Amino acid sequence: MTTLTIAAAVILGTAGLLRWLRPAWYWLSIGALVAVIRLRFRWASVMEACGLTVPPSRLRLAMARATRTEVPASRVPQIRRLKVTRTGLVLRVKLRPGQDAFDFAASADRLRHSFGMQGVSAREVKAGVVELRMTGYDVLKRVHMPARCDSDLLRVPVSLCEDGSVRYRDYRQTPHELNIGATQSGKSVYQRRLVAALASQPVALVGIDCKNGVELGPLARRFSALADNPDDALGLLDALVERMAATYEVIRAEQRISSDVPDAEITADIWGLPEALRPTPVVLLVDEVAELALYASKSEEKRRDAIITALVRLVQLGRAAGIYVEICGQRFGSDLGKGITLLRAQLTGRVAHRVNDEASANMAFADISPDAVLATVQIPDHRPGTAIVGDSTGGWMTTRTPLTSLRDAVNLCNQHADLTPDLPELADYRPTLAASLKAVEHISEAA
Structure with missing residues (x-):
C-alpha cells in the first residue's frame, strides 16, 4: 500500500469520525465547501427538474425567430446571496415573473434530496425574494445552543429549530403560552429552561405546582411566590388578580389624556x-393544569371554578398589567370541564411535545394547523425535548x-436569588428558605 493511499485513508477516516462525533466541526471544515460546490454545479438542472424555471419571454422568442438562432432556454431563479452558517446554508433567491414562494416551499423535500442536505425550508422575505435555509446536518440530534444569543428583557432563548436558528420565548410579543406533552417528553425540561433563562432578569417568577412542589420547589429561591396545592393556588391567583387591578389603576392615573400631552406619553x-x-413584570408558571381543573366533591368543584375563572381573567387582561402566563399539562381539552376551552383560546403560543394520542395534539393545534397536528404525533420517543411550536398565525x-x-437550574436560581422581587400582594405565598433547602437536599441525595 503506497504512502498516498495510507494518507487518503487516514484523511477519510478522520473526516468520517469528525462527522459522527462533531458534525458542526465537520460541516464548517469540509461539509460546507462540498455543499457550495454541489449547489453551484447543480443549481440550474435541479431548478428545471423541480419545475422551478419559467419559459423565456416573448421578446427573446421573437428575437430568436427573427435572427434564426437557437430557442433560448428556460430561465432559472437567480441566487442573489449565499451565506454559510454554523448549521448550513442561507440563500436569497430572486424569483422570476410568474413564480411564487409557495412553489419553493412545496419543492423543499425535492431540493433536500437533490442537494444532499439534511433539511430545506423556504420563506418569503419580500415580494420577489425567497430565503432558503438549508441544514447541513441533523442539528436536533445533539442540541448545542450558540454561545451568543440575542436576549432581552422577557425575551430568552429556549430551544433550537430544525433549520439551525434559535427559538426565543418573547413574552412581550406572545404573552401567554400552552405547553403540553406526555410523561418523559421533555415538557418539564422546557419549563426548567425558561426558569433558568429568566432567573437573571428583573422579573418576578410565580409558580403553581400541585405535585407538592417537586418540579418548582427546588427553584424556589428565585420565586416570589409558589403554591403547591389547589387551595394555595386559588389564593395566589386571587392575589394576582388584585395586583392586576391595582396596576390598571396606576396606568389610568398616569395616562393624563389631554390635548397638550404628546402621543408618545x-x-x-x-x-x-x-x-x-413601572411595576415589576410577573411570569406565572402553572406546572400541571389538570390538577387545578379536576375535582371530587361539591366544595372542590366551587374551588375549581374559581381557579379557572381567575386564570381566564389573567390571560385575558394580564398582558397590559405585565402578567404573563405559561401553562403546562399532559392534556388540555374540554374534558377538563367548563372554562377550559375559553382559557385555551387566549393562549397564543402553543408548544406540543410528544403526546400519547392524536386527540392531545388536536387540543393544541386543531384550531391552528392540521399539518402541525400530524407532525406532533410523529415525534419519536427517543428524542425527549423535541416539540412542535406554533402560534395563531398558522405557522x-x-x-x-x-x-x-435540575441541578443546573437550581444553581442558576440560587446564583440570582438576590434578584427575586418582594411583591407585597403575594407575601403570604413567598416560599420559605427551609422548604427550598429541603428540596435541594433531595436533589443532591438523588444525584
Whole structure:
C-alpha cells in the first residue's frame, strides 16, 4: 500500500469520525465547501427538474425567430446571496415573473434530496425574494445552543429549530403560552429552561405546582411566590388578580389624556409608564393544569371554578398589567370541564411535545394547523425535548430544547436569588428558605 493511499485513508477516516462525533466541526471544515460546490454545479438542472424555471419571454422568442438562432432556454431563479452558517446554508433567491414562494416551499423535500442536505425550508422575505435555509446536518440530534444569543428583557432563548436558528420565548410579543406533552417528553425540561433563562432578569417568577412542589420547589429561591396545592393556588391567583387591578389603576392615573400631552406619553400598558412607577413584570408558571381543573366533591368543584375563572381573567387582561402566563399539562381539552376551552383560546403560543394520542395534539393545534397536528404525533420517543411550536398565525416549526438538569437550574436560581422581587400582594405565598433547602437536599441525595 503506497504512502498516498495510507494518507487518503487516514484523511477519510478522520473526516468520517469528525462527522459522527462533531458534525458542526465537520460541516464548517469540509461539509460546507462540498455543499457550495454541489449547489453551484447543480443549481440550474435541479431548478428545471423541480419545475422551478419559467419559459423565456416573448421578446427573446421573437428575437430568436427573427435572427434564426437557437430557442433560448428556460430561465432559472437567480441566487442573489449565499451565506454559510454554523448549521448550513442561507440563500436569497430572486424569483422570476410568474413564480411564487409557495412553489419553493412545496419543492423543499425535492431540493433536500437533490442537494444532499439534511433539511430545506423556504420563506418569503419580500415580494420577489425567497430565503432558503438549508441544514447541513441533523442539528436536533445533539442540541448545542450558540454561545451568543440575542436576549432581552422577557425575551430568552429556549430551544433550537430544525433549520439551525434559535427559538426565543418573547413574552412581550406572545404573552401567554400552552405547553403540553406526555410523561418523559421533555415538557418539564422546557419549563426548567425558561426558569433558568429568566432567573437573571428583573422579573418576578410565580409558580403553581400541585405535585407538592417537586418540579418548582427546588427553584424556589428565585420565586416570589409558589403554591403547591389547589387551595394555595386559588389564593395566589386571587392575589394576582388584585395586583392586576391595582396596576390598571396606576396606568389610568398616569395616562393624563389631554390635548397638550404628546402621543408618545399616552400608554395603555406598563411599558409606557415612567420607570419609577413601572411595576415589576410577573411570569406565572402553572406546572400541571389538570390538577387545578379536576375535582371530587361539591366544595372542590366551587374551588375549581374559581381557579379557572381567575386564570381566564389573567390571560385575558394580564398582558397590559405585565402578567404573563405559561401553562403546562399532559392534556388540555374540554374534558377538563367548563372554562377550559375559553382559557385555551387566549393562549397564543402553543408548544406540543410528544403526546400519547392524536386527540392531545388536536387540543393544541386543531384550531391552528392540521399539518402541525400530524407532525406532533410523529415525534419519536427517543428524542425527549423535541416539540412542535406554533402560534395563531398558522405557522409552526420543529424545535428541541437542550438538556437542562435540575441541578443546573437550581444553581442558576440560587446564583440570582438576590434578584427575586418582594411583591407585597403575594407575601403570604413567598416560599420559605427551609422548604427550598429541603428540596435541594433531595436533589443532591438523588444525584
